Amino acid sequence: MRWQEPDAPQLQAAITRRRKIVEAFPLISAVEVGSGRQVRRSSWNYVRSAMLSLDGARAKQLKERLTQDGYTPAIDAVTL
Numbered sequence: 001m002r003w004q005e006p007d008a009p010q011l012q013a014a015i016t017r018r019r020k021i022v023e024a025f026p027l028i029s030a031v032e033v034g035s036g037r038q039v040r041r042s043s044w045n046y047v048r049s050a051m052l053s054l055d056g057a058r059a060k061q062l063k064e065r066l067t068q069d070g071y072t073p074a075i076d077a078v079t080l
Contacts, residue, residue, distance in 0.1 A: 014070065021065045029054040033062055038073040 002008060022030045033054055036042055054062065 017069050018066060018071055021062070021069060024065075025054060025058060025062050030062055033059045034066070034073070037063060 002011060022034070025033075
């Protein structure tokens with residue numbers, strides 16, 4: 001279990017930082033941008049009408065902040 005390994009505090013700190021980055025944006029829109037980035041589909045940046053999509057500038061800002069924090073999507077982890 002990773003939570004028992006010596007690097008667990010650093011892993012938790014990274015998760016907490018990234019959660020705070022995402023929380024600075026409307027949650028569903030931010031998750032959609034992140035998911036779309038993961039599977040390389042920009043169409044995922046658009047959400048259903050009851051929710052608001054992040055505009056291009058805000059989506060770019062979210063991606064840049066996550067990248068600056070060291071997050072890179074695990075593209076190979078998703079099979080379409």
